[in-house]
Amino acid sequence: MSAQSPTVATSSTLIGFTELVELLQQIFVRHGTSPEVAAILAHNCASAERDGAHSHGIFRIPGYLSTLASGWVNGTAVPIVTDVASGFVRVDAANGFAQPALEAARALLVSKARSAGIALLAIHNSHHFAALWPDVEPFAEQGLVALSVVNSMTCVVPHGADRPLFGTNPIAFAAPRADGAPIVFDLATSAIAHGDVQIAARKGERLPPGMGVDSLGQPTQDPKAILEGGALLPFGGHKGSALSMMVELLAAALTGGNFSFEFNWAEHPGARTPWTGQLLIVIDPSKTAGQSFAERSQELVRQMHAAGLRRLPGDRRHRTRAKSQEAGIELEAQDLRQLRELAAG
Amino acid sequence: MSAQSPTVATSSTLIGFTELVELLQQIFVRHGTSPEVAAILAHNCASAERDGAHSHGIFRIPGYLSTLASGWVNGTAVPIVTDVASGFVRVDAANGFAQPALEAARALLVSKARSAGIALLAIHNSHHFAALWPDVEPFAEQGLVALSVVNSMTCVVPHGADRPLFGTNPIAFAAPRADGAPIVFDLATSAIAHGDVQIAARKGERLPPGMGVDSLGQPTQDPKAILEGGALLPFGGHKGSALSMMVELLAAALTGGNFSFEFNWAEHPGARTPWTGQLLIVIDPSKTAGQSFAERSQELVRQMHAAGLRRLPGDRRHRTRAKSQEAGIELEAQDLRQLRELAAG
Numbered sequence: 257m258s259a260q261s262p263t264v265a266t267s268s269t270l271i272g273f274t275e276l277v278e279l280l281q282q283i284f285v286r287h288g289t290s291p292e293v294a295a296i297l298a299h300n301c302a303s304a305e306r307d308g309a310h311s312h313g314i315f316r317i318p319g320y321l322s323t324l325a326s327g328w329v330n331g332t333a334v335p336i337v338t339d340v341a342s343g344f345v346r347v348d349a350a351n352g353f354a355q356p357a358l359e360a361a362r363a364l365l366v367s368k369a370r371s372a373g374i375a376l377l378a379i380h381n382s383h384h385f386a387a388l389w390p391d392v393e394p395f396a397e398q399g400l401v402a403l404s405v406v407n408s409m410t411c412v413v414p415h416g417a418d419r420p421l422f423g424t425n426p427i428a429f430a431a432p433r434a435d436g437a438p439i440v441f442d443l444a445t446s447a448i449a450h451g452d453v454q455i456a457a458r459k460g461e462r463l464p465p466g467m468g469v470d471s472l473g474q475p476t477q478d479p480k481a482i483l484e485g486g487a488l489l490p491f492g493g494h495k496g497s498a499l500s501m502m503v504e505l506l507a508a509a510l511t512g513g514n515f516s517f518e519f520n521w522a523e524h525p526g527a528r529t530p531w532t533g534q535l536l537i538v539i540d541p542s543k544t545a546g547q548s549f550a551e552r553s554q555e556l557v558r559q560m561h562a563a564g565l566r567r568l569p570g571d572r573r574h575r576t577r578a579k580s581q582e583a584g585i586e587l588e589a590q591d592l593r594q595l596r597e598l599a600a601g
Numbered sequence: 602m603s604a605q606s607p608t609v610a611t612s613s614t615l616i617g618f619t620e621l622v623e624l625l626q627q628i629f630v631r632h633g634t635s636p637e638v639a640a641i642l643a644h645n646c647a648s649a650e651r652d653g654a655h656s657h658g659i660f661r662i663p664g665y666l667s668t669l670a671s672g673w674v675n676g677t678a679v680p681i682v683t684d685v686a687s688g689f690v691r692v693d694a695a696n697g698f699a700q701p702a703l704e705a706a707r708a709l710l711v712s713k714a715r716s717a718g719i720a721l722l723a724i725h726n727s728h729h730f731a732a733l734w735p736d737v738e739p740f741a742e743q744g745l746v747a748l749s750v751v752n753s754m755t756c757v758v759p760h761g762a763d764r765p766l767f768g769t770n771p772i773a774f775a776a777p778r779a780d781g782a783p784i785v786f787d788l789a790t791s792a793i794a795h796g797d798v799q800i801a802a803r804k805g806e807r808l809p810p811g812m813g814v815d816s817l818g819q820p821t822q823d824p825k826a827i828l829e830g831g832a833l834l835p836f837g838g839h840k841g842s843a844l845s846m847m848v849e850l851l852a853a854a855l856t857g858g859n860f861s862f863e864f865n866w867a868e869h870p871g872a873r874t875p876w877t878g879q880l881l882i883v884i885d886p887s888k889t890a891g892q893s894f895a896e897r898s899q900e901l902v903r904q905m906h907a908a909g910l911r912r913l914p915g916d917r918r919h920r921t922r923a924k925s926q927e928a929g930i931e932l933e934a935q936d937l938r939q940l941r942e943l944a945a946g
Contacts, residue, residue, distance in 0.1 A: 340718055340888050341716065341717050341718035341888055342687045342688065342716065342717040342718070343687065343688040343717035343718045343719045343720065344717065344718025344719060344885075344888045346888070346889075346890055348890070371686065371687065372686050372687040372688035372689065372717050372719075373685055373686035373687070373688045373689025373721060374688045374689060374717075374719055374720065374721040374882070375688070375719065376718060376719040376884060378888075378889060378890070380890055380891070401850070401851075401855065413908075414905055414908060414910050416909075416910050416911065416912065417905065417908040417909040417910040418908060418909030419908045419909055420908070421904055421905060421908040427844075429843075429847050431847075431850050431854075439846070439850070441843040441846075441847075443840045443843055443844075491837045491838075491840050491841075492836045492837025492838075492840065492841055493836075493837075494914075495788045495836050495837065495841070496836075496837055496840070498774075498786040498788055498914050499772075499788075499844075501784070501786075501901070501905070501914070502774050502776075502786075504901055505746070505776050505784070505898055505901065506746075508897070508901075509776075509886070509889075509894050509897035509898050509901065510746065510884065510886055510889055510894060511889065511890070512889050512890030512891035512892075515897075515900070515901060515904070517904060537719070537882065539721060539855065540689075541854070541855055543685050543686055543689045543691070543723075544691075544723065544854075544855055544856065544857050545691055545693070545723070545725055545856070545857030546725070546857035547857075549854050549855060552850075552853070552854035552860075553850055553854050555860070556846070556849055556850065556853075556854065556860060559766055559860070559862060560759055560762065560766060560846070563758075563759060563762040563763060563764045563765070563766040564761075564762040564763030564764055565759050565761050565762040566761065567761065569839075569843050569846070
C-alpha cells in the first residue's frame with residue numbers, strides 16, 4: 257500500500273470514516289482475526305488515516321496481514337485481565353495485539369484511576385503495531401491524564417554504544433483542557449519514527465542528517481541504508497537515549513514483556529509486529545488542589561500561543577480530523593481499490 | 602562560591618561527608634531555616650557535591666542564602682500532608698522548600714505504592730533549587746521505581762515560539778537492579794541545565810551551539826548572553842519541547858503549583874528559587890508478572906554493555922561517590938574557608 261500523497265488530486269478519492277472502519281474490519285476478519293479484534297484494529301487504523309497520521313494508517317495493513325499470515329501473532333487471542341491491587345491492573349495479551357488488551361482492561365483501569373487517584377496498566381505478551389496516541393487520547397476525553405510507553409524491536413543504537421539495542425520506544429501523553437481538544441503528543445525516542453523511514457524509502461527521499469547509521473555504523477541520510485542492516489539514532493543524544501532506556505524498563509521489565517532485543521521471529525517470515533509489552537499510567541486530576549486541571553491546562557495553552565507558538569502538539573491531527581469528518585477521508589484511488597480487493601479476496 | 606576545579610590541586614582540600622553535612626546544616630540554620638529543614642537541605646547539597654554534581658553542590662549555597670534573606674521562601678515552613686486517596690498524596694509545602702515536603706510524605710507515599718502498586722505525590726507551593734536525582738534514587742534503593750518532574754522558572758523558548766515560557770523542567774527516573782547501584786538519570790528538558798550555564802559563565806567558557814539565544818532571540822554560545830536577557834532552547838527540538846510542556850502540566854497543573862511563568866519575585870531582590878510544584882510517581886515492581894524487576898533491569902544493563910556502552914546514566918556519579926567516600930570530598934580551600942565563615946558569621 258503506497259503512502260497517500262495529497263498533492264496527486266487526480267487519483268484521489270474520498271471515503272467516510274465509518275465506511276473505512278467497516279472495510280478494514282472485513283479485511284482483518286478475512287485474514288484471521290476475530291470480529292472483536294478486527295473492530296478494534298480497524299477503528300485504530302482508520303483513526304490514524306482520518307487524522308493524517310499516514311505512517312500508522314492504511315500504510316500498515318500489509319504489515320498486519322503478513323504478520324497474521326506468518327502465525328507470529330494470534331489474531332483471535334482473548335486477553336486475560338488480572339486485578340492486582342487498588343492501582344495496578346495486569347493484562348496478558350495472550351500473544352495477541354496490545355489494543356484489544358487495553359480495551360479489555362479499560363473500564364477497570366478508569367475505575368481504579370478515579371478511585372485511587374492514579375492507576376497503572378501493565379500489558380505483556382502483546383504486539384503493538386500502531387500509533388500510541390490513540391491509546392491515550394480517549395482518557396483525556398474523559399477528563400483524565402494519561403501517559404503510555406511501548407517498546408518495539410531492536411533498531412536504535414544507544415547513545416555511546418556501537419550496536420542497536422533499543423526500539424523506537426515512543427512516549428505518548430494526553431491531558432484534557434477546558435476549551436478545546438485534549439493536549440496530546442506521541443513521540444518516538446528515536447530521532448525519526450520507523451514508519452517515516454519506510455515512507456521516505458518508498459518515496460525515494462533522503463532523510464535529514466542525524467537520523468541513522470548504515471550497516472557499518474556510519475551516518476547516512478539514505479532511508480534504505482537504515483532499513484537494510486543499518487539502525488536509527490536516539491533523538492536528542494544522551495537524553496533521548498536515557499528516555500528510550502526508561503521505556504524498555506517500564507514497558508518490558510515492569511510488565512513482564514520482552515525487551516526489544518529479546519524476541520526472535522526468524523521462524524515466522526512476514527512477521528512485522530514487535531512482541532513486547534506496554535505500560536499505561538492514568539491519573540485523575542480532580543484529586544488536585546486548587547483550580548480545575550482543565551482550566552489550568554487551558555491557561556498553559558493560552559500562554560504558549562502568547563509566546564508565539566502557532567501549533568500545539570496534536571493540532572495538525574485535530575485539524576485534519578475535522579476536515580476528514582466534513583469532507584471524508586482522502587485516499588488514493590489505487591489504495592482504496594487494493595483495500596476492497598483485500599476485503600473481498 | 603566558585604565552581605570546584607579538580608585540576609587546581611594546589612588549592613584543594615578534603616572534607617568528610619558527615620562533616621560537610623554538619624557544616625552546611627550550621628549555615629542553613631544561621632541563615633534562617635529550622636534545624637529540620639537545614640538537615641534535609643544540607644544532606645541534599647552535600648550529596649550532590651560528594652557525587653561530583655557540582656552545579657547542584659556547594660555552588661548553590663549563595664543562591665539559597667540570598668533567597669532566604671529576601672523573605673521569598675519560608676525556611677521554617679512545616680509541610681501539610683493530605684491523604685487524598687489510596688494512591689494519591691498531596692503536600693502543601695507552605696512556601697518552603699520541596700525536599701522537606703517530600704520527606705514529610707515519604708513514608709505514606711511508599712506505603713501507598715506498596716499497597717496500591719502505584720502512588721502519586723503532588724507537591725505544591727514549593728521551592729526546588731536542587732538536583733532532582735536525590736529525590737528519586739532513595740526509592741530505587743528500597744526496590745521501587747520512581748519518576749519525578751519539577752518545573753522551574755521561565756527561561757526556555759518552546760520549539761516554534763518566539764519568547765521563553767517553560768522552565769528547564771527536569772525529568773528524573775530511578776529503578777533498582779540486581780547487581781549494582783540503581784539505574785538513575787536526571788535530565789533537564791532544556792538543551793543545557795541552568796546551573797551549567799552559570800558555571801560556564803563564571804569560568805568564562807563558551808557553550809556548544811544550539812543551547813540558547815540572546816536577548817534578541819538570536820542563537821549564541823556566550824553563557825552570559827543567555828543569562829542576561831537571553832534564554833535556553835529545549836533539547837531535541839519539538840520532542841524535548843513537548844516533554845517540557847508535559848512537565849509544566851504534571852508539576853504545576855496537576856499539583857496546584859505555579860507554572861514556571863506565574864510567580865513574580867520582583868519584590869524580593871536576591872530571590873533565586875522557583876516557586877512552583879513537583880510530581881513524584883512511585884511504582885512497586887513486585888506487582889509485575891514473571892521474573893523479578895531487578896533481575897530484568899540487570900539483564901538490560903548487561904545487554905547495554907554488550908552493545909558497547911561503557912557508561913550508564915548515573916555511573917559517573919556513583920564512581921565519584923565511591924571515591925569521595927574513601928578519600929573524602931575534594932573542595933577548593935577557598936570555598937571551604939567561605940563555608941566556615943558562613944557557618945560562623
